[in-house]
Amino acid sequence: MMHHVMKLHETHYANHPLTNWDTSSARQPVPLFFFYRTSLTAVPLALVAHFRSLPTALVLSFIHLRKMSSLLAHPINTALLLYVLHLVQRIFFPSTSVPRTPPTESNAGYSWMPRTHAPALLYTTYTPRTLAKFDGHDGGRILFAIAGIVFDVTGAKGFYGPDGMYWRVAGRDASRSAAKQSFDPGTLTSVDQPLDRLEDLTPREIENMRCWAEHFTNRHIICGRLVDNDAGEL
Template sequence: MTVTEAPVATPINIVLLSLFVFLVYLRLKPAKPQTLPRAPPPTVFRTFTPPELFPYNGLNGMPVYLAVRGRVFDVTSGKNFYGPGGPYANFAGRDASRGLACGSFDEDMLTKDLDGPLDHLEGLVGEQLDALQGWEDRFSEKYLVVGKLVAVPSDETEADAGGDAKPAAA
């Protein structure tokens, strides 16, 4: 009996060789250079007055900021809650201290006169102050402090701060 040799170039061998070459190519081809995501613009700590804070309400592509006890937090990552249409949207761009302390989202909890004095939280009781402290702690853990809230400068505030106050007449 004679043994005949099978041809090397059979269709199955050609398919297997092609598959092997393709797998080697995938393994050895150069990888695409990795690109890092673009960094967010730097946030600079700044001083806000209520009128300066007001536009930071999430409308027109603006970030969402709110103030608690004079500290301004960037809550843009929580835009679902604090931005337009969110349950806390009325606090965006405003001092939210009294509303958070009282657990109220009503407009009457917000300072109406943005050029007036800051809310010094008079009249809040211990339970409300504890609630406010809880909110402030939560914001401090979760969000970046981007500034502080100060009253709009007036003759009285400049005199209290030792600004251009005139000396008293003798």
């Protein structure tokens, strides 16, 4: 009886999948304790590998910070970094506040306004007598004429004002002076005489006068035309 029981016991465990595992067969089931042992071994190994790489990363980060600190130790590098950060801040975070009073200079932005409006200039007719009043004295406007065109050169009072090197032509017909390229008093006609007809000028001198008229046209304001005294009085 006892022998029969032992035989059944051996037969039962001999056919049990956990005790009758043939490693040479790929079809045999894997015992449960294999997964248990594998998981218990793999987790600590992964943790060890992770923490083993931490010192290297910390060392590299420390070296990087040391390099950055050494660069920033120089005042020029620090100033350049602050300037770049300021530019980035202005690009990505522009100011949205609008000043109550617009700036009066063009370099302050697009919304600037002049302090005062420019004085209005009317295109009108001048005679030698009326033109003579605009010689820049007492801080007034400065005008002169070339080839019958009257120019406002008040903005260049340093040249054509009372203390300028070309003060003689202020308030006068400077056509012959431009043709001769001379500021000699003999090139200026008296304001009480008729306009200079310029009939004795050479082609070269006429071309000089036209070039000067074009020069002032591109640089200054044309504010009128010059006519004879008699024509202006009619």
